[in-house]
Amino acid sequence: MIPETLEYIDNQLLLIDQTRLPAEVVTFRCDSVEHVHDAIYRLVVRGAPAIGIAAAYGVCLAERGCRNAYLAAMDYLATSRPTAVNLFWALDRMRARLEGCASDHELHDALVHEAITIHNEDREMCRSIGIQGASLLRNCHCFLTHCNAGGLATSTRGTALAPIYQLYEEGKKVEVFADETRPLLQGARLTAWELSQAGVPVTVLTDSMAGGLMRSGKIDAVIVGADRIARNGDVANKIGTYPLAVLAHYHRIPFYVAAPTSTFDVSLETGDAIPIEERNREEVAYQGERLVVPVAANVMNPAFDVTPANLITGIITEKGSLRAPIQSIESEFVSVMD
Amino acid sequence: MIPETLEYIDNQLLLIDQTRLPAEVVTFRCDSVEHVHDAIYRLVVRGAPAIGIAAAYGVCLAERGCRNAYLAAMDYLATSRPTAVNLFWALDRMRARLEGCASDHELHDALVHEAITIHNEDREMCRSIGIQGASLLRNCHCFLTHCNAGGLATSTRGTALAPIYQLYEEGKKVEVFADETRPLLQGARLTAWELSQAGVPVTVLTDSMAGGLMRSGKIDAVIVGADRIARNGDVANKIGTYPLAVLAHYHRIPFYVAAPTSTFDVSLETGDAIPIEERNREEVAYQGERLVVPVAANVMNPAFDVTPANLITGIITEKGSLRAPIQSIESEFVSVMD
Numbered sequence: 001m002i003p004e005t006l007e008y009i010d011n012q013l014l015l016i017d018q019t020r021l022p023a024e025v026v027t028f029r030c031d032s033v034e035h036v037h038d039a040i041y042r043l044v045v046r047g048a049p050a051i052g053i054a055a056a057y058g059v060c061l062a063e064r065g066c067r068n069a070y071l072a073a074m075d076y077l078a079t080s081r082p083t084a085v086n087l088f089w090a091l092d093r094m095r096a097r098l099e100g101c102a103s104d105h106e107l108h109d110a111l112v113h114e115a116i117t118i119h120n121e122d123r124e125m126c127r128s129i130g131i132q133g134a135s136l137l138r139n140c141h142c143f144l145t146h147c148n149a150g151g152l153a154t155s156t157r158g159t160a161l162a163p164i165y166q167l168y169e170e171g172k173k174v175e176v177f178a179d180e181t182r183p184l185l186q187g188a189r190l191t192a193w194e195l196s197q198a199g200v201p202v203t204v205l206t207d208s209m210a211g212g213l214m215r216s217g218k219i220d221a222v223i224v225g226a227d228r229i230a231r232n233g234d235v236a237n238k239i240g241t242y243p244l245a246v247l248a249h250y251h252r253i254p255f256y257v258a259a260p261t262s263t264f265d266v267s268l269e270t271g272d273a274i275p276i277e278e279r280n281r282e283e284v285a286y287q288g289e290r291l292v293v294p295v296a297a298n299v300m301n302p303a304f305d306v307t308p309a310n311l312i313t314g315i316i317t318e319k320g321s322l323r324a325p326i327q328s329i330e331s332e333f334v335s336v337m338d
Numbered sequence: 339m340i341p342e343t344l345e346y347i348d349n350q351l352l353l354i355d356q357t358r359l360p361a362e363v364v365t366f367r368c369d370s371v372e373h374v375h376d377a378i379y380r381l382v383v384r385g386a387p388a389i390g391i392a393a394a395y396g397v398c399l400a401e402r403g404c405r406n407a408y409l410a411a412m413d414y415l416a417t418s419r420p421t422a423v424n425l426f427w428a429l430d431r432m433r434a435r436l437e438g439c440a441s442d443h444e445l446h447d448a449l450v451h452e453a454i455t456i457h458n459e460d461r462e463m464c465r466s467i468g469i470q471g472a473s474l475l476r477n478c479h480c481f482l483t484h485c486n487a488g489g490l491a492t493s494t495r496g497t498a499l500a501p502i503y504q505l506y507e508e509g510k511k512v513e514v515f516a517d518e519t520r521p522l523l524q525g526a527r528l529t530a531w532e533l534s535q536a537g538v539p540v541t542v543l544t545d546s547m548a549g550g551l552m553r554s555g556k557i558d559a560v561i562v563g564a565d566r567i568a569r570n571g572d573v574a575n576k577i578g579t580y581p582l583a584v585l586a587h588y589h590r591i592p593f594y595v596a597a598p599t600s601t602f603d604v605s606l607e608t609g610d611a612i613p614i615e616e617r618n619r620e621e622v623a624y625q626g627e628r629l630v631v632p633v634a635a636n637v638m639n640p641a642f643d644v645t646p647a648n649l650i651t652g653i654i655t656e657k658g659s660l661r662a663p664i665q666s667i668e669s670e671f672v673s674v675m676d
Binding site: 021022023177178179180181182183185188189192193195196197201202203204205206207208209210211212213215239240242243246247249250284285287288289290291292293294295296297298299300301302305306 | 359360361515516517518519520521523526527530531533534535539540541542543544545546547548549550551553577578580581584585587588622623625626627628629630631632633634635636637638639640643644
């Protein structure tokens with residue numbers, strides 16, 4: 001079964017504790033705003049859509065019916081992951097709902113309703129990407145993916161993994177190769193876990209093995225998520241995505257990006273304008289307590305890379321797919337967005 | 339200063355303990371055959387040429403002047419790493435020397451002399467690859483390398499790193515980017531350590547970052563070692579080498595292999611005939627004690643991949659260089675080997 005990343009039951013937010021995966025499957029129960037803040041801060045829940053949903057439910061755990069407590073919860077939760085756009089977006093929706101509600105004793109129900117709506121919209125988005133993608137990938141059996149653009153990053157089903165789950169549920173034979181995705185190993189820890197939970201055969205490889213695997217002829221399609229998509233169709237995604245696109249191009253393997261239209265940023269002309277976060281050296285230089293890079297050596301640790309549109313076979317969204325050659329998100333936007 | 343991997347002083351073999359790098363620099367002192375066996379078995383010393391040299395010195399540590407003790411040492415040391423061709427080759431040379439020596443009281447000196455000869459030949463080979471490579475790479479400033487084909491795998495200077503050390507010593511400005519090289523991190527732990535010891539600026543990156551780095555225009559040449567080279571010029575090397583060759587090709591960056599002619603295996607027509615060792619899942623599935631791949635997922639862990647000759651700009655050997663297009667090692671062999 002495809003796991004549920006978040007559940008809101010009896011005024012508790014239940015999360016799969018992603019810091020304990022894959023060694024242990026533990027439910028992290030939040031019955032206070034502080035618990036939810038802690039869960040987001042410590043990456044118990046991660047992935048932009050999942051963080052947004054968790055924060056929305058988190059607001060509902062403030063003192064019942066107390067307008068000021070809800071507002072304080074929003075401010076506090078906004079500090080849990082300073083760069084997560086979906087977090088602010090979800091909290092803004094909760095705030096608007098609060099402000100639109102005149103009666104204090106209706107506040108709780110209104111906010112819970114809004115959080116459930118955000119949650120359901122995400123489910124719907126994932127399911128729709130799955131259906132759109134499955135129609136495109138109907139003849140593919142063996143997929144390569146990178147990082148975790150799966151159910152654990154969203155409500156369930158994910159973006160890049162959604163078409164694979166869809167094909168699997170339709171009874172198609174599917175198989176996934178998951179890059180481990182250094183330095184934080186989201187592919188090994190999370191993608192491999194959720195796929196195996198769902199019953200989809202999955203094989204983990206180091207990022208350096210993807211080239212040889214493609215050369216062997218085993219891979220029918222590469223499918224990845226996206227962090228941001230510029231107006232010309234260039235895609236920023238987890239570091240290691242770009243070399244996969246080049247390798248897929250060299251081996252004539254189709255390369256797909258699956259992402260909600262909310263990932264489109266038409267304010268950016270090309271991918272070169274996307275800022276790339278440089279993360280700390282410790283993520284590369286240590287494995288747990290063990291030092292693996294000498295102190296005298298430099299370390300580079302960009303979180304993302306940019307894949308130019310010309311290497312992308314298609315961008316799968318919840319509203320349809322853009323097919324190569326991708327010239328401009330904007331010009332194709334109209335048909336896709338309608 | 340470029341570190342010395344092995345030194346034989348006062349009837350002791352001194353090794354840099356590579357299992358402790360880069361956190362600690364510790365000398366591992368061997369004064370018995372058992373110590374040397376242990377050092378090879380536990381990867382205190384690794385890299386085919388370095389293992390061969392260590393085993394040769396190891397024989398010299400048997401009971402002085404006792405023919406049977408020397409023969410027993412050879413048999414015992416041959417069990418330290420079952421697949422290391424250089425190990426058997428070095429022990430065969432020691433055995434031939436033993437058999438050619440009629441007088442028991444000359445045995446010790448004869449064997450030490452042979453081990454020193456093997457050691458010196460390796461030094462000479464590395465220095466020569468360095469000189470051959472430096473003449474080819476004179477206009478390159480910034481190198482990308484993979485795994486450790488450096489001094490720590492040989493007597494000193496290495497194969498892929500030898501031209502870089504040579505250029506550095508000639509006063510050229512050089513800089514190295516070292517892939518960490520999952521799963522065993524030889525690039526992060528060993529290449530970065532020895533280059534920084536020698537004063538060469540080095541930056542460690544995860545294997546997945548090499549593509550974006552090449553796209554940035556920073557890399558002038560890729561240079562790697564080789565485990566085996568087939569007759570048509572196909573190269574087997576550490577897993578992750580092949581995707582680097584494809585990425586270099588796509589970015590029009592020259593891709594060089596540096597290896598002694600002893601790496602040529604003319605009995606193999608193409609790289610497809612090179613057997614690829616599949617290693618255990620634990621190397622990928624664990625980081626120290628920490629499980630990072632769920633038990634239900636498969637793991638692939640090939641130790642090597644094969645880079646076809648058409649992606650290689652040049653093969654640098656101690657006897658000269660083969661330049662693209664590399665058609666056949668055999669036909670070019672004559673000029674190179676002479």
